[in-house]
Amino acid sequence: MPTHFKGTKKEIETLNAFIKMTRASESINNRLSRNLAESCQKLTLSQFGVLEALLHVGSSNQKELGAKLLKTGGNITMVIDNLEKRNYVKRETDPNDRRASIVSLTDEGKEFISNYFPSHVEKIVEEFSVLTPEELKELGRLCKKVGMKENN
Amino acid sequence: MPTHFKGTKKEIETLNAFIKMTRASESINNRLSRNLAESCQKLTLSQFGVLEALLHVGSSNQKELGAKLLKTGGNITMVIDNLEKRNYVKRETDPNDRRASIVSLTDEGKEFISNYFPSHVEKIVEEFSVLTPEELKELGRLCKKVGMKENN
DNA sequence: AATCGTTTGTTTAATACTAAACAAATAGTA
């Protein structure tokens, strides 16, 4: 899907790489999102991201979750609200800093995410199975280089 | 930002590549989005995407726009609504198929997008300037390969 | 012409997401 833009060779090549990267990322994430929405639990990708983060790092305040997921504070408030309604996570005021909420998984949340996560990984492995191990590594290296300009 | 997931080597390497690709794509698009929001016109990335598509392919019905932007029909309805309010695009009923709306740029919309687009490209070129021309090409190739599984 | 299945776009309800304004707690400093 090349652009119709008339520019220098460098501009056109950059635009093509950018479009391909954006489309690859969006189409894979769209498919993963659809899987999640169709799963028994009907979660969104953001909700899943919070559960996954909490599973692997224990607990976290909302500021940290926002930084990890590249989302704003107001958004995190709502995602946590919705996960709390389902009884997947709980908020506790940090005794050392009463501004902060420590968010952690409930038993129910932990049970769900630890059971579901492997099949999510399976889907991702399937998506990337068209690449050789070397290509996979190179893709990771290049994306890291590009994404590194500074965080967010 | 490696994952804490305990899995096979292949799973971990795939997950790392996936996370890097997603983060690179999202952080670049976040920055572009912020630029657009701060520009005199306060556009969103989706609105911009529609204007850009219309600039380069002339006009299009909503179905085609949805396919191009990987978005659903209901979403396109709203994005076009908002662009219409600003008088950047117009809808006309397709005389050959009265179900379809032909969307095209107004003079005002065309003037804006054709003036703004080059600086948008400039931002993107800047983002990718850390890559050599060969790396850029390879990134494009790998992303295309991964994104190709089938559309959306 | 009547009918059936499809296609295009809209509406609705729910969640995501942002920026901006805000409140409460904190930390530093005078």
Added chain:
DNA sequence: TACTATTTGTTTAGTATTAAACAAACGATT
């Protein structure tokens, strides 16, 4: 101790986004 600036989270208003239900138009067959 009081003042000030910062930080954490919430709220609000507006747009994005989806899935699902829907209406109107289309096309093909009968």
